[in-house]
Structures are given as structure tokens and as C-alpha cells.
Amino acid sequence: MLPYQTLDEASDALGRNLTYAETLWFQYSARKSDYFLYCHTILLLFFVFSVVPLPLVFLELARLGGFERFKIQPKARLSSAQVFRCYKDVMRMFFFVVGPLQIVSYPSIRMIGIRTGFPLPSGWEIFAQLSVYFVVEDYSNYWIHRFLHNKWGYEKIHRVHHEYTAPIGFAAPYAHWAEVLILGIPSFLGPAMVPGHLITFWLWIALRQIEAIETHSGYDFPWSPTKYIPFYGGAEYHDYHHYVGGQSQNNFASVFTYCDYIYGTDKGYRYQKKLFQKVNHYYKLKGELKAGGQQNGGSHHISTQDLKSD
Ligand SMILES: [Zn+2]
Ligand SMILES: [Zn+2]
Secondary structure (H helix, E strand, O other): OOOOOOHHHHHHHHOOOOOHHHHHHHHHHOOOOHHHHHHHHHHHHHHHHHHOOHHHHHHHHHOOHHHHHHEOOOOOOOOHHHHHHHHHHHHHHHHHHHHHHHHHOHHHHHHHOOEOOOOOOOHHHHHHHHHHHHHHHHHHHHHHHHHHOOHHHHHHOHHHHHHOOOOOHHHOOOOOHHHHHHOHHHHHHHHHHOOOEHHHHHHHHHHHHHHHHHHOOOEOOOOOHHHHOOOEOOHHHHHHHHHHHHHOOOOOOOOEOHHHHHOOOOHHHHHHHHHHHHHHHHHHHOOOOOOOOOOOOOOOOOOHHHHHOO
């Protein structure tokens, strides 16, 4: 709740006129408690989980010709009933774990110092803090994810997330309840280290989930703006991790590629990519265009047999 009754009072306290964004924030938040404002995170997550994957799920079900060439595993198809079941499972987890977690985590948000008042953060402050959050999350998530791929972690917890070997957007938050809780830690670490405004926190929560939905979408679009982010993994990168499944010791990072590169956990992926390029080059030379791949018709798996075959 803002400690001002009117816009003039707020303006006097700041010693300047409020910006347009600050006026909007005043009108929206002045009479709401900080706890109530923080609980908006639940609505935000519900919106992101339910609405953001829809266009890609539509592509998955409609199989529009022009977009089919961007499907990473073209032969892996889910029916509308399977897609709906995935969403239903995610929503069950949302109402029993994700939502309650937001409600009980309010004291920790107070403790780390997420603010709700004026001045609002500048664009530069938001950008700098979000960058830190993404780097911190990526690094800590890498190690937790890698740990979850040991025998115990995989069988007891992480196996659930890997039920989708060719993921779709709705499957991004599909996981065991324990994994949902554990992976809350990397998301919280960045804001705890560099606390900012509640608006920055909301942006962080939304962008992190949108990024996860993109990397689980099953589509790799060459025009995606994320292609311009340095060391960004993207859909094809994480799709490979799901394609290989439980045995996968590759591509653990959630956002960027450099952790897997530094710690040597992208060797299998890079080997397959190199083979894929060689096969495509070979068929181009022969005047045939055969997009390699075997099991699901995609770019993930090429055997040396492909290099020999006609
Ligand atoms: Zn995994
Ligand atoms: Zn995944």
C-alpha cells in the first residue's frame, strides 16, 4: 500500500510530477495491501500457463502446412485429448502447489525487500536486474537439473517432467510436485540477491515462464527474436534433452548454452548436430533434399548409417 492519500501528496513527497506509469501504478495500487498485490502473481502465472502456449498448441493440432517444417520432431504428434490432459495435470499442480507456494512465500518476499512504492524502476534498472536473474537462475538450475538426472533423482522426481519426449508449450511446467518446489529456489535466488520493485519481479516471473514455454514448444522458428540473445539455448536445444530422455547427460541448462559447454555436457548434442549438417550437405550435393533424422523425423538423431546410405 502506498503511504500517500492523493496524487498531489505523492508528487510532493517525490519533489516532482509523477510520470504516466507512476500515475497508473498509484491508481491501481494505492488502496491495495502489499500482500494482496503480491497475490496477483498467482493470476499472472495462471494467465501465462493457460494463454501463452495456445498459439503453438493450435499449430500442433491444426498442422498448418507452412509451419510444419519448423516442427522439431515432425512425426511426434499429440492428439487434442492428450494436449488437454497435459493442461489439466498442469492446472491440478497449479492449484495444489504453485498457487499455495505463492501465498506462503509472501514473508520471504518481504524479507528480501521487494518494494511496491515510488519511484518506479527505470527501464535500465529493470533490464539490469532481469539479466542478473536470468544468469543466476540458469546457473543454479543447471546444477539442480543435473543432480535430478542421477538414478534416485530421476526415478523419484524428474521422470515426470520427461514423460513428454517431444514436449509442447503446456508441458513446460509439467513436473513432479517436488520438482516444482525445488526449482522455485533458482527463480527466487536472483531477486533475493538483487531485490527490485514488484513490477520487475512480475516481469521476471512472466518472462522466465514464457521462456520455458518457448523452449518446450516443439517448434524452432528461425525468426524468433530470442535468436539474437547471446548464448541462448532455445527450443531445439532443450527439445534434444527431452528427446534423449532419462539417459540424457546433455543440455541441462534452462536458458543459456555456456554452462553445458564449460562443463562438457553438450558433447553428444554437438556431435549429432555435426552429423546432421554433414548428411544434409551430402544430400544437397546429390540434388536431393532429405531432412535427416529417424525416430521422429527431426534433426536430433542421425546415425553413421545415414552417412553411408543412399
Ligand atoms: Zn531433464
Ligand atoms: Zn524440459
